[in-house]
Amino acid sequence: MTTTSLESGPEKAGSSAPAPAAALKNPLERALAVVSDVQAGEGAGILLLTANLFLLLGAYYLLKTVRESLILAEGGAEVKAYSSAAQAIILLGVVPVYGWIATHLNRNRLLRWTTLFFALNLIVFYFIGRSGARIGVPYFVWVGIFNVFAVSQLWAFATDLFTEAQGKRLFPVLGIGASLGAVAGAWGAGKLIVPLGPYNILWLSALMLCLCAFLTRAAGWVITKKAGAEEQKKDLAPLSKDGGFQLILRDRYLMLIAILTILLNVVSLSGDFIVGKLVVDHTNEVVGTASSLMKAREANIGEFYASYYEWTNIVSFAIQAFLVSRIFKKIGIRASLFILPGISLATFTSILISPLLGVVRVFKIVENSTNYSLQNTVRNALFLPTSREAKYKAKAAIETFCWRFGDVLQAGVIFLGAELQFSVRSFATVTLGITLAWLYVAFRLFQEHRRLSPELC
Numbered sequence: 001m002t003t004t005s006l007e008s009g010p011e012k013a014g015s016s017a018p019a020p021a022a023a024l025k026n027p028l029e030r031a032l033a034v035v036s037d038v039q040a041g042e043g044a045g046i047l048l049l050t051a052n053l054f055l056l057l058g059a060y061y062l063l064k065t066v067r068e069s070l071i072l073a074e075g076g077a078e079v080k081a082y083s084s085a086a087q088a089i090i091l092l093g094v095v096p097v098y099g100w101i102a103t104h105l106n107r108n109r110l111l112r113w114t115t116l117f118f119a120l121n122l123i124v125f126y127f128i129g130r131s132g133a134r135i136g137v138p139y140f141v142w143v144g145i146f147n148v149f150a151v152s153q154l155w156a157f158a159t160d161l162f163t164e165a166q167g168k169r170l171f172p173v174l175g176i177g178a179s180l181g182a183v184a185g186a187w188g189a190g191k192l193i194v195p196l197g198p199y200n201i202l203w204l205s206a207l208m209l210c211l212c213a214f215l216t217r218a219a220g221w222v223i224t225k226k227a228g229a230e231e232q233k234k235d236l237a238p239l240s241k242d243g244g245f246q247l248i249l250r251d252r253y254l255m256l257i258a259i260l261t262i263l264l265n266v267v268s269l270s271g272d273f274i275v276g277k278l279v280v281d282h283t284n285e286v287v288g289t290a291s292s293l294m295k296a297r298e299a300n301i302g303e304f305y306a307s308y309y310e311w312t313n314i315v316s317f318a319i320q321a322f323l324v325s326r327i328f329k330k331i332g333i334r335a336s337l338f339i340l341p342g343i344s345l346a347t348f349t350s351i352l353i354s355p356l357l358g359v360v361r362v363f364k365i366v367e368n369s370t371n372y373s374l375q376n377t378v379r380n381a382l383f384l385p386t387s388r389e390a391k392y393k394a395k396a397a398i399e400t401f402c403w404r405f406g407d408v409l410q411a412g413v414i415f416l417g418a419e420l421q422f423s424v425r426s427f428a429t430v431t432l433g434i435t436l437a438w439l440y441v442a443f444r445l446f447q448e449h450r451r452l453s454p455e456l457c
Contacts, residue, residue, distance in 0.1 A: 029132040036172045036325035039225055048157055048219035050177035052212050056154060060147050061185025063122075067143045070129075070136040071075040086143040087403035095401055099393045101244040107392065108220045110212045111157055118146050119209035136227040144279050145400065149326045150209075151178075152399035154227060155380040156391045157216065161223045164384040164453055168333060172325035175377045179320045181272050182372075183313050189452040241390050244397030253452065254394050257382055258402045260337075263438040267344050267370055267405025268412065273414055275364050275422055278357045279304050308361065315369035323373050333381045334449040337442040340375045343367045344435045351428035382445070385452045 025033075029043035038046060074234060102110055121142060129135045158174060192201060202277055248254045283300045287293055327336055345364040385393050 001097050009231075020259075027070060032173060036167045037323060038173065040168075042166070042170065045161070045219055045223035045226065046173050048215050048222060049154075049161075050174055052154060052215040052219060053151075053174055053177035053278070054181035054184070054209050055212050055215070056150055057181030057214070058185035058188065059205040060143075060151070061147070062136065062192070062205050063143050065186075065189035065193055066201050067140050070139055070198060076316045088408050089403060089423040090141060090144065091401040094149075096243050098149065098396055102392050102396075103241050105423075107157060107388075108217060110392070111153055111216045114153065115150065115209050115213040115216065117214075118150060119206040122202045122206040122209070126199050126206075127394050129199050129202075129445045144404070147401040148391050148403055151394065152396050154212075154216070156395045157220070158397075159380065159383045159386075160388055161220070161390045162384070163445055165380055167384045168249060169325070171377050171381050174318065175324060176317075176321045176372060178376070179313075179317045179373060181316065183341055186309075188311070193220055228237060230385070242393065244393035244395075244415050245401075247394040248397060251390070251394075253445070253448045254386070254390055254398070256441055256448060257379075260438065260441045260445060261379070261398050261402045262406040262409065263434060263441060264340070264371070264375070266410045267341075267431055267435050267438060268368070269410040270413060270427065270434070271347060271364055271367060273410075274351060274355075274427055274431075275308075275357075277424055277427075278355060278360055282357045284376060308438055311365050312368050314373070315365055316372040319369055320373035320377070320448065325375050328377075328381075333378060333384075334446045336374060336378045337441070337446055340367070340370050341435055341439045341442055343370055344438070345432070348428045348435060352432070353425045353427055378431065382449065385449070408443065431447065 024040040024041055025038075027042075028047060029038045029040060032043060034036040067391075070398045084260070098114075099116070104226070105113065125135055125139055125142070158171070164168060192204075194206070248258050252349075252438055279301055283297050283304075287300050289297075316364070327339070343363070344367055346359070347367050350363055383395050386394070413427075413430060420426075422430075
């Protein structure tokens with residue numbers, strides 16, 4: 001099994017000259033200094049990419065709300081669970097097709113045309129749904145595929161445009177765009193779903209995706225123009241014919257990222273499952289279990305999760321805005337790999353000691369917030385020292401199939417635990433073992449990253 005090499009050392013094509021003095025920074029770049037060290041000439045490009053991520057995540061959360069509305073109304077929770085498993089199977093075929101398309105298009109066209117293709121899909125869903133057809137299941141599967149592909153390829157674009165040193169400084173800014181987009185999309189969905197209805201939201205989201213395609217082109221033009229002729233030439237060059245799965249299987253570094261992604265998802269979802277069980281048990285104690293109390297039970301659970309998600313979003317944004325860039329500067333990208341599994345160990349240890357909902361709630365808010373902010377930025381930054389093919393094709397395979405495969409494995413853990421009548425502590429014990437495996441993979445990935453990028457911490 002081979003390993004990935006740097007494209008051309010720390011100053012690969014597309015790197016910028018040494019930063020001019022701080023006095024040459026424009027007002028935008030000086031304002032962004034609150035978040036990270038944005039150097040002179042980088043402000044416009046990073047702002048365009050950040051706005052792109054903001055719109056993309058905003059559109060996703062609008063579409064996610066429509067997804068829940070359609071799948072639950074048409075099929076129920078069981079159909080939703082089966083549809084989640086189907087996504088992983090379908091992605092086995094979609095990933096090679098995406099790799100073939102990526103081979104025949106340069107990076108800018110790849111992002112623009114796939115984004116516009118997704119926008120066209122929404123218009124098709126609109127007309128089919130308006131005709132009276134039941135689109136809940138195919139739309140649910142489509143949203144799962146759209147989310148992981150669209151976000152993954154935009155981050156891949158960023159890893160291709162910036163050097164490792166730039167990515168270490170600038171990716172925390174991009175993460176803020178993603179965090180704010182998620183918050184704005186979720187808030188907007190709550191305000192719009194009733195007056196507009198689910199199908200009109202599809203039109204709005206399609207328009208947002210068209211704007212994303214325009215921002216991709218603008219960001220590529222601004223950043224490559226500053227970088228010079230070599231980067232502009234790379235902007236027009238297609239990728240090699242290697243597929244995403246092929247790249248992962250023959251490369252130790254990429255394989256470790258894939259395994260880490262699977263284990264992370266299993267641990268995160270298992271924690272969410274435990275929280276759900278504790279919430280139900282607490283509600284049964286406080287409200288009661290009689291069928292006549294169903295509305296009161298639903299209200300109690302809804303109240304808990306409204307507060308839970310609100311605090312998760314607030315803490316996630318705070319970590320992304322004020323801590324991620326400072327953590328990267330202090331300990332670096334690869335050492336940051338250990339922060340989230342460390343928090344997960346504390347979470348499941350607390351469950352083993354005393355599975356109290358109030359305590360677990362605090363730990364899971366911190367864990368999920370760190371996952372959505374720091375860990376998400378780290379996962380994307382890990383691709384900075386890889387080849388262009390790995391950035392687009394292998395990353396897409398990892399962020400789609402491997403992520404959904406983690407969903408399937410976690411469902412298997414829950415099914416097995418239910419058959420064996422596991423208690424909450426039993427589920428925590430199993431997940432604790434998976435977390436230890438995740439820590440080991442993170443250590444191996446730390447070693448590989450240090451070999452690939454010894455000049456960066």
